[in-house]
Amino acid sequence: MPNLSNYYIVLLPIAVGFIIWVIKFVVFYIKHDFNWSYAVEHGTAYGHMPSAHTGFMASLVTSVGYYTGLNSGAFAVAMALAIIVIDDALRLRIYMGDQGRRLNFIIEQLKISKKDFPRLRERVGHRKSEVIVGGILGFLITYFLATFLK
Numbered sequence: 001m002p003n004l005s006n007y008y009i010v011l012l013p014i015a016v017g018f019i020i021w022v023i024k025f026v027v028f029y030i031k032h033d034f035n036w037s038y039a040v041e042h043g044t045a046y047g048h049m050p051s052a053h054t055g056f057m058a059s060l061v062t063s064v065g066y067y068t069g070l071n072s073g074a075f076a077v078a079m080a081l082a083i084i085v086i087d088d089a090l091r092l093r094i095y096m097g098d099q100g101r102r103l104n105f106i107i108e109q110l111k112i113s114k115k116d117f118p119r120l121r122e123r124v125g126h127r128k129s130e131v132i133v134g135g136i137l138g139f140l141i142t143y144f145l146a147t148f149l150k
Contacts, residue, residue, distance in 0.1 A: 008149060009067045016141045017056035020134060024052055051126045051134030053089045057082035058138030066146045086131060093125030100124070 004011070027049050064078040100120035107117050126134075 013059040016059035020055035054134035055138035058135040059142040062142040
């Protein structure tokens with residue numbers, strides 16, 4: 001039977017990503033007056049506090065740095081990937097949400113059938129605060145778990 005600790009480098013980010021996603025869902029649920037059906041429908045979508053994508057990437061970078069060292073090539077690759085994913089969460093998906101908002105406005109003004117053109121999501125990206133909190137949680141939870149499991 002393989003030693004599970006050999007896989008902590010990948011298992012920790014998966015676990016931390018899931019933990020942050022659960023935190024995100026709970027925060028959304030509480031913020032929207034404990035409306036379960038609304039939280040299930042909208043709370044699992046992109047955006048909102050904290051960023052699970054960022055938390056996962058911060059966890060991956062932390063895990064790789066912890067287990068392989070900060071001078072390793074794997075750490076450099078993890079860091080580069082994290083920058084791309086976090087930039088996507090912050091900027092690209094915010095632009096997509098802006099486009100959705102504008103297209104929804106045009107569809108409403110032109111009185112176009114919503115059956116032919118369903119409403120687009122307007123919240124697909126993260127605010128800076130959501131990304132920062134996701135990154136901090138990803139780092140702290142991973143570092144705590146890695147130290148605890150040592």
